[in-house]
Amino acid sequence: MSKKIVILGAGYAGLRALHELQKEAADIEITLVDRNEYHYEATDLHEVAAGTQKSERIIYPIRDVVKNSCTTFIQGTVSAIDTEQQLVKLADGKTLSYDYLVVALGFESESFGIPGVDEYSLQMVDVDTAEKIYQHIEEQMKNYKEMQDENALKIIVCGAGFTGIELLGALTDGKKKLAEAAGVDSEKIRLYCVEAVTRLLPMFSEKLSDYGINKLKDWGVEFLTGKPIKEIKEGSVVYLDDKENNTLKELHGGTIIWTTGVSGSHVIGASGFEEKRGRVMVNPDLTYPGRDNVYIIGDCSAVMDEESQRPYPTTAQISLKMGECAGKNIKAQLRGKSTQPFTFHSLGSVCSIGNTHAFGEVGKMEIKGYPASFVKKAIMDRSLFETGGVKEVLAKGRFDFYH
Ligand SMILES: Cc1cc2nc3c(=O)[nH]c(=O)nc-3n(C[C@H](O)[C@H](O)[C@H](O)COP(=O)(O)OP(=O)(O)OC[C@H]3O[C@@H](n4cnc5c(N)ncnc54)[C@H](O)[C@@H]3O)c2cc1C
Incomplete structure (x- = not known):
């Protein structure tokens, strides 16, 4: 009988996990759920807020990356997860059952209890x-x-x-x-x-x-x-x-x-997971402690960086890697093999200050000014490629390198 895999959230982590699982030849039925019918590049939201980018430029239809032969996309809002019954509850009253679950519901704003x-x-x-x-x-x-x-x-x-x-x-x-x-x-x-x-x-x-x-x-x-x-x-x-x-x-x-600041999705707390600010401390292979068929990834999850002895920060780069790791681990479980721990080696990070300036680190090298903005756009194009493939990079990629 085919195994049911449910992925919650079509952000960086969820779509990367989908990409990995859709490569699987085994008999699987994937269901992807997101409240929107589009994926958005959360790393570009500030440009929409400032009016320097139209929202159409940072979104693409989720259906573009769904393989109909093995995946069903449901536009719906997740309200709770019951890991005991292996069920996901949607706001419209529907429920979805799963054999494996990937929770990738992302981030929300955190007020830290400050009034107003x-x-x-x-x-x-x-x-x-x-x-x-x-x-x-x-x-x-x-x-x-x-x-x-x-x-x-x-x-x-x-x-x-x-x-x-x-x-x-x-x-x-x-x-x-x-x-x-x-x-x-x-x-x-x-x-x-x-x-x-x-x-x-x-x-x-x-x-x-x-x-x-x-x-x-x-x-x-x-x-x-x-x-x-x-x-x-x-x-x-x-x-x-x-x-x-x-x-x-x-x-x-x-x-x-x-x-x-941000916290993980409120659905995490509402579902009774052990959490802090919507983030769950997961096992090294990204599963929830005591539930080896439930993966929690991206901004909803906290995983220990053995090197610094602190949880990894919440970034798109890490969410993509977690999506890949969760997808590979589920494939390993389907074949009766053991899962692998999550590892991450940062390629660096670049902070944009407008369209033509940025600063940051690539490897051990510090970069700034216009060349850094060039690198930032290349990083954005790469992450777009990792979720949307060539089609979305050609349609929505950043190619305004020359000014
Ligand atoms: C302005 C800005 C700039 C940033 N810049 C960078 C950067 O330069 N580099 C970097 O690495 N990181 C950056 N980040 C952080 C990065 O965007 C996040 O770490 C990343 O988006 C987390 O990915 P994710 O897949 O966990 O969640 P998300 O990208 O938040 O995706 C979550 C998905 O779940 C869906 N969803 C949420 N709740 C529900 C629900 N209840 N039911 C159904 N669907 C739901 C959402 O619609 C969304 O599609 C930036 C963030 C912001 C806001």
Whole structure:
């Protein structure tokens, strides 16, 4: 009898696992579930939010990568997983049974319990939320034209992590278009970043992260670092200005975007998995402890890096590798062979600051400026290739290397 494999989530991890399993000649029935009918490149969401990229450029239909001979795609929202009964529950009431399950439901925004975050700031976690950010900014620019309220021209990014920095870079690129909409010079659009720590982007050397931050400062971004955010109010960010005297200050702005951190999908907690912030500490072969037919991968999973003795960070690069590993391990189990532990050797990481600038590391080499943006686009094309193949790279790849 054929084995039923259910994959939840068609992001980097889920589609990479699908790709691996669809190569299997054995008798298998794969069901892929995602709430959207398209896959999106989450690493490009900041460009949609800043209006420098149309969402059509970062998505493609999931059906394009589904092999109808062995896979059924269901557009639906997963509400819970019952590993005892081997069932997945969908929001429309349907249930799916499985022999093997791959959970790849990705990330959500994390408020860390700070009051007002959910109500008064904008999240950037998928295509809809990224589009909402841009619509909101455009609205603010139009409001300025009518009301002449300078706050409408202020955009505050909360958090100076990788996502916040890439968003600020894209916003500096998008400033000209926004200024036109508001009928002002682009210097009048003010970009702020509020961040709790002072040593930014610790994954890079201090020199390299200073390079990126100083470039953004040169382009007009105002950084408030060492200022933990205490509350988000309607139209303002309240932060601790002076730790010794416990003095709070308020920064007003028409657009407040929350990028301080992410957690794994809420479905993980709702399904009773042992988790912390939606992430599950999995076995070295990526299975859930006590359930050797349930794989949890991508941003929902935490796996120990033996070298650093810390869990691997949540990145697209690692999610792709986890998808490959989970797919291969299920194939091994189907053949009665033993599974292999997950291993990852980083090829480096590059942070974009706009379309033509970036900085980062490739192997042991530090790169910056225009050549780094070239490398960043090549990395994006490669990850697009790993989920979508040649067709999607040709249709949606980044080939604007020459400026
Ligand atoms: C702006 C930005 C820039 C980034 N830049 C980089 C970078 O340069 N390099 C890098 O390595 N990483 C980067 N990351 C991180 C990277 O995007 C994530 O680590 C990666 O997307 C995780 O992949 P995933 O497959 O686990 O989940 P996701 O990409 O989040 O995919 C999850 C999938 O599950 C679906 N889904 C979620 N919940 C449900 C549900 N309940 N029911 C049905 N379907 C559901 C979603 O629709 C989605 O298709 C960036 C992230 C952001 C936001």
